[in-house]
Amino acid sequence: MSERDHETRDTLSSQYRSDVPVWNRLSYPTQRKIRTTGLYGILSVILVTILFPLYWMFITSVRPQREVQTRNPTVLPTELTLENYESLFLVSDFPLYLQNSVTVVIGVVIVTTTLATLGGYGLTRFNIPYQNTFARGILFGYMFPSILLAIPMYILWSDIGLINSYIGLIFAETALALPFSLWIMWKFFQTVPESLEESARVSGASRFRTMVDIALPIAKPGIVAVGIFSFAISWNEYTLPRILMPDADSYVITTGIQAFQQQNTVMWTEIMGATFLASLPAFLFVYAFQKYLLAGFDPTDIG
Amino acid sequence: MTTINVQDLRKEFEISSGVEVAVDGVNLDIDEGEFITLVGPSGCGKTTTLRCIAGLEQPTSGTIRFDGEDVTEVPAEKRGLAMMFQNIALYPHMSIIDNIAYPLKIRGVSKDERYQQARDAAEVMQIDDMLDKKPGDLSGGQRQRAALARTVVQDPFAFLMDEPLSDLDAKLQIELRREILRVHKRLGRPTVYVTHDQEEAMTLSDRIAVMNDGHIEQFGTREQVYYYPNNLFVAHFIGNPSINTLEGELESLDGETGRVRTHGRTLEFSVDRYEAASHADDVLVGFRPQSVTLADLVDDPVFDLTLSFLEPIDDRALARLDGPEGELRALVPSNQPLVEGNEVPVGIDTDELFIFDATTKELVATSGVASTKDVSQSVNVD
Known part of the structure; x- marks a missing residue:
């Protein structure tokens, strides 16, 4: 009897076998293996696409000039040298650009985090007419591309004599970073229960x-996120410094790197060296604070 | 002696459709060392009243006095109060010891001293082994103990509590109720406690203020609100399961006896309290489920009703009956043999009746013997 059962099942199975997709006929371990291999395959392609330019940037900066300007470039360098960095720091104006950039970035980060924190606190804690409309409207300011703001800013700044000044560029870049920062802090303070502050007030x-x-200690992840965000905006900004800081002495890194290109020859090795150095702080900054960054953009995850 | 005095308190909130009156003409006198509960359904203004006393809301009109001094315009931080919140409100970024010591830190107490005081308070609350943890690592009951300890170290003028136990499970509620009462009795400071739970109000309070729709319906000891409710709302709100009412017509009523006719039956009763103010003959006859008896325990059946549902509670069971005006509730011994769906004789103890005016809903009379309802002193008063 049981043998007959077995037989029936077998025939039924074989009868429907052709209907089962090939994928489902594989065992689970095989399915898992294929899925993992596929995922890692896609990941490697993406990684190589992203990392190769970085690799090329770094490797170009440590190659001698003649190995760069050649008809047969090699992927692996045959000779390593630091002479490009030497000329970058000792001959070119790069240290000046770096100093300008750092000064402006520090200013932008301080001004943006302070204003965003105070503003976000105020927007959630005080009764302001049309509070929510205002808070959402702020985000609208973030939609403007910097080039659209740059021309009017130039006119305004030159009227009040802020062209080629740190203060002028700090204010201009703060205007770029502030809307989104304020919005982050607004969202963040909304998650801090008011009863905590009320409890402290009664005490x-x-x-x-x-x-x-x-309020501030609880909102710390948000503040750090705003700091990183404004750092990135200011460090990477090209349009505003290009227009508001036209003097060669006032170049920041982004505009300064371009200056290497505007002379008789394109100094690829110096350009790549400067680019590599410019990308380092951003990388270190984000790496050090990534814990806060993730918490900062997800205000539900506190306490 | 009165320590907290609230007079004609009114609080309006502006909402999109106009003005909402949350509190309307509230008067409270809280004596030294008294435990007062504001109880009422949600939205009755009890929390707003408390927040006005705390200084977290600015009253639209009215005055609040502490020890006779007008503090209506004094900001919350200058009133010297301690408050517990429903969501506990421990600071998540501070350890428990820092949380407890925070009010002392604000006052500039040195670190050693405030930690010592925090440790003492924590020991009393039995959370002294939790001091280095963050609030997130504690259970709900432990957190509320820490919050209680934080209010104790303040040595406040008065304690304010805004439904501090409503997020805890039933067993912890009872445990922490005892702790709160212990703290209250030890420190002897007035406490204003807000709750929607009439049972909590009954167990904790010296006096209860039953609130509804922004004003106080009755302010008295638990015995007063239970045995002599001012009106139908208080009678309904206080007591569990809630009171039964039947429409009736007074045949006679004076200071001694009364007769009321309801659904074809006449109930005769001796009068305990008689509010002589004029009243109509149309009344509502109220009686608590505790004064209803069923089946073989009935001497003189008033009705024969169908038993629709029987819920055993502990040694008692709540019986729901199909009454002449909808459901009637009765509390019966749980070992009484009753069968759902059967018709049973129903008796009403005529010594525990409440007669309400049918139109104004005010209390007209209660029946029974006053000596069995001792209202001279609340059991919580030492």
Whole structure:
């Protein structure tokens, strides 16, 4: 009897076998292996696409000039040298550009985080007419491309004498970074329960003390995220410094790198060296604070 | 002696469709060392009243006095109060010891001293082994203990509590109720406690303010609100399961006896309290489920009703009956043999009746013997 059952099942199975897709006929371990291999395959292609230019940038910067300007470039360098970096720091104006960039970035980060934190706190804690409309409207300001703002800014800045000044560029770049930063902080403070601050107030803390002791520490991931965001905006910004800092002495890194190109020859090795150095801080910054960055963009994950 | 006095408190909120009156003409006198509960359904203004006392809301009109001094315009941080919140409100970035010591830190107490005080308070609350943890690592009950410890170290003028136990499970609620009462009795400071749970109000309070729709319906000891509710709302709100009412017509009523006719039956009762103010003959007869008896325990059946549902609770069971005006509730011994769906004789104890005016819903009279309802002193008052 059981033998007959077995036989029937077998025939039924074989009868429907052709209907089962090939994929489902594979065992689960095989399916998993294929899926993993496929995923890693796609990942490697993406990685190579992203990493190769970085590799090329670095490798060009440590090659001697003649190995760069050749008809038969090699993927692996045959000779390594630091002479490009030497000329970058000792001959060119690169240190000046770096100094300009760092000054402006520090300014933008400080001004943006301060304003965004205070503004975000105010937008959630005080009764302002049309509060929500205002808060959402701020994000609209982020939609403007910097080139659209740059021309009016140039006219305005030159009227009040802020062209080629750190302050002028700091304000201009803050205008780029602030809308989104304010929006992040607005969202973040919404997740800090007001009863925490009320509890502190009943315990005797003034409103300001309450903000410093309670609201700010809880909003720290948001503040760090805003700091990183404004750093990235300012460090990478090209259009505004190009227009608002036209003097060669006022070049920041982004505009300065371009200057290497505007002389008789294109100095590829110096360009790549400068680019490599310029990308380092961004990388280190994000790497060091990535824990906060993720928490900062996801305000639901606190406490 | 009155320590907290609230007079004609009114609070309006501006909402998109106009103005909403959350609190309307509330008067409260809270005596030294008293435990007062504001109880009422959600949206009755009890929390708003508390927040006005705390200084977290600015009253639209009215005055609040502490020890006779007008504090209506004084900001929350200058009132010297301690408050517990429904969501506990421990600071998530601080350890428990820092949380407990925070009110002292604001006052500039040195670190050693405030930690010592925090440790003492934590020990009383039995959370002294949790001091270095963050609030997130504690259970709900432990967190509320820490929050209680934080209010204790403040040595406040008064304690304010905004439904501090409503997020906890039933067993923890009872445990922490005891802790709160212990703290209250030890420190002897007035406490204002807000809850929607009438049972919590009954177990904790010296006096209960039953609130509805922005005003106080009745303010009295638990015995007063239970045995002599001012009106139908209080009678409905206080007591569990809630009171039964039947429409009736008064045949006679004076200071001694009364007769009321309801659904073809006449109930005669002796009068305990009689509000002599004029009243119509149309009344509502109220009686608590505790004064209803069923089946073989009935001496003099008033109705014969179908038993629709029987819910055992502990040694009692809640019986739901198909009454002449919808459901009637009765609390019966759970070992009484009753069968759902059967018709049973129903008796009503005529010594525990409440007669309400049918139009104004105000109390007209209660029946029974006053000596069995001792209202002279609440059991919580030492």
